[in-house]
Amino acid sequence: MKVLHFLSFFGLIASLSLEAAPKKENRKPNLIKPSETSQTSIENSFPKPKDQYQIRLIMENDAFGGFSDQYYTNGSRLEFNMKAGESNPTRRVLGYWNDLFITPTQSTKYLQGFSLGQEFYTPTNIEKADVSYGDRPYASRAYFGNSLTTATEDTSITTELELGMIGPSVGGKSAQMNFHNFIGSPTPQGWDTQIPNSYSGALRTDVRKFYHRFFGTQYNLNLGNIQADASFGLIFRFGNVDKTPGPGSSALQPGPPILHEDGTGYWYFYVNPGGTFQFYNATIQGLMGSDKSYKTQNRNTAFSNWDNYLNNPTQEAGEREIQYRALAEDNGKNSLQRYILFNEFLVNGTSNPYNIGLNYLLFNNIFNGAEDIEKSTRLFLLNNLAEQWDQIPDNARALAIYSIFRPEGGKLPPQIRLYSYEVLSQFILDPKQREVLLQLLRNEIEFRDEKTYVADLKRAVGFIKVGFVSVSNAGFLFGVHYNYQTIDFQSGKGLPQQHQWLGFQLGKVF
Incomplete structure (x- = not known):
């Protein structure tokens, strides 16, 4: 009107x-x-619809919920999205792929996105300089992404092309050390063992379809040289929402950006159970074709195949091999049990003359992954060492001083590890066997120093996500999500078989 x-x-x-x-005469006709x-x-x-611009930040960490600092320990993602017209290059390239999952109509929306993301992974016990037996290796990954979201009133398809890298150049070591120092958490010691540098490329697609405003399904496909997997999940939600798919949640599966009509807000709680089938994961298995990685579950130490090394297949030698294997198989949680075994087998009943101070350092350097020593324990060990200082040889003094005051965040130097082997080997074997063992230990140092610890892949992974999403009438986004997931690698005995973390997302449509 x-x-x-x-x-x-x-x-x-x-x-x-x-x-x-x-x-006027002779006026020209109108x-x-x-x-x-x-x-x-x-x-x-009627003014033309305004172009939509938006920004979104996703951050998640197992420390947010006070959970154990392990496995997938941190992830963050920053996005910028905007309306994509018919001539948009991203729409022209990725639109054909998205159209395989949807039938476009005149009301279909297209949003182009640019993103920066990073992910950090750590083993169960970050206080060890070596990765524990059968544990997840250290890995850090960063990427830049260009995405296209095709959305209708009840369906969204988000496809993203990623370019990035994995390895030390990402800066995971310094980032986590600085964060832990800021919040007063233990300093991670094993980042020097992380998956080596490599460039990455990936294509990932997220499909969400809602059959009812309270029920939908989700499909996710990742293809690339860092990760290849497929997942499926159900989405149950309750709140003030229609069939709009809404934004994704986790930085690992970001999904669509903020889907919003001007002046129309919505909010809902959701439960998202599902599963993932993994084909390949470089943050667990190492890089394709790498000659610097070996499986933590199957790695051979100098104490494996004891009979073959010494050519002495006696019952006594077989029992000795079993004891050495039990000592070497550190899973990050059994330090006390293995130290008792070390003390009974390699200290008591032998010619080992040292007190607990030096013997504990020998155990820690050789069998316990050079675990970081707490301040109170350091004082106790120093006091114990002082009582025997005059009787300790020079190489034992050097390894003792370095082991107690070792710089944070670095692996044990090969020379200190060799000193530990030399001191211990003097008291457990006869001279001929001692020389054989010492040579094997030297070989192990060279082998260990040039390799990267990796783990075997677990194909099937289950997950459940619970969260809350709110998008206001003015386009403000707030979301919080909880994630529970079974582990994605084949672990050693005694390690946690699940992981959980908390995350949030903030955003605004302009």
């Missing part, structure tokens, strides 16, 4: 103007027809 009133008023003014205007004038006026009265 307002438009009609406006047009009537405009027509009245125009007619009065024409009547008041002086007549080339614009009345119908065209009316059509132009109508078009001008």
Whole structure:
């Protein structure tokens, strides 16, 4: 009605103007027809829809919920999204792929996105300089992504092309050490063993379809040289929402950006159970074709195949091999049990003359992954060492001082590890066997120093996500999510078989 009133008023003014205007001879005819004038006026009265711009931040960490610091320990992602017109290059490239999952209509929306993301992974016990037996290796990954989201009133398809890298150049070591120092958590010691540098490329697609405003399904496909997997999940939700798929949640599966109509907000709680089938994961298995990685579950130490090394297949040698294996298989949680075994087998009943101070350092350097020593334990060991200082040889003094005051965040130097082997080997074997063992230990140092610890992949992984999402009428996004997941690698005995973390997301549509 307002438009009609406006047009009537405009027509009245125009007619009065024409009547008041002086007549001129030979005046050129008006080339614009009345119908065209009316059509132009109508078009001008309806402004074109504004281009949509938005920003979104996702952050998640197992420390947010006070959970154990292990496995997938931190992830973050920053996105910028905007409307994608027909001539948009991203829409032209990725639109064909998205159209395989949806039938576009005149109301279909297209959003182009740019993103920066990073992910950090750590083993169960971050206080060890070596990765524990059968544990997840250290890994850090960062990427830049370009995405296209195709969305209808009940379906969204988000496809992203990623370019990035994995390895020390990502800066996971310094980032986590600084964060832990800031919050007062233990300093991670084993980042020097992380998956080596390599460039990455990936294509991932997220499909969400809602059959009812309270029920939908989710499919996710990852293809690339860092990760290849497929997942499926159900989404149950409750709240003030229609069939709009809404934004994704986790930085690992970000899904669509903020899907929002101006002046129309929504909120809901959701439960998202599902599973993932893994084909390949470089943050667990190491890089394709790498000659610097070996399986933590199957790695051979200098104490494996004891009979073959010494050519002495006696019952006594077989029992000794079993004891050494039990000592070497550190899973990050059994330090006390193995130290008792070490003390009974390699200290008591032998010619080892040292007290607990030096013997504990020998055990820690050789069998316990060079675990970081707490301050109270350091004082106790120093006091114990002082009582025997004059009787300790120079190489034992060097390894003792370095082991107690070792710089944070670095692996044990090969020379200190060799000193530990030399001191211990003097008291457990006869001279001939001692020389054989010492040579094997030297070989192990060279082998260990040039390799990267990796783990075997677990194909099937289950997960459940619970969270809350709110998008206001003005386009403000707030979300919080909890994730529970079974582990994605084949672990050693005694390690946790699940992991959980908390995350949040903030955003705004402009």
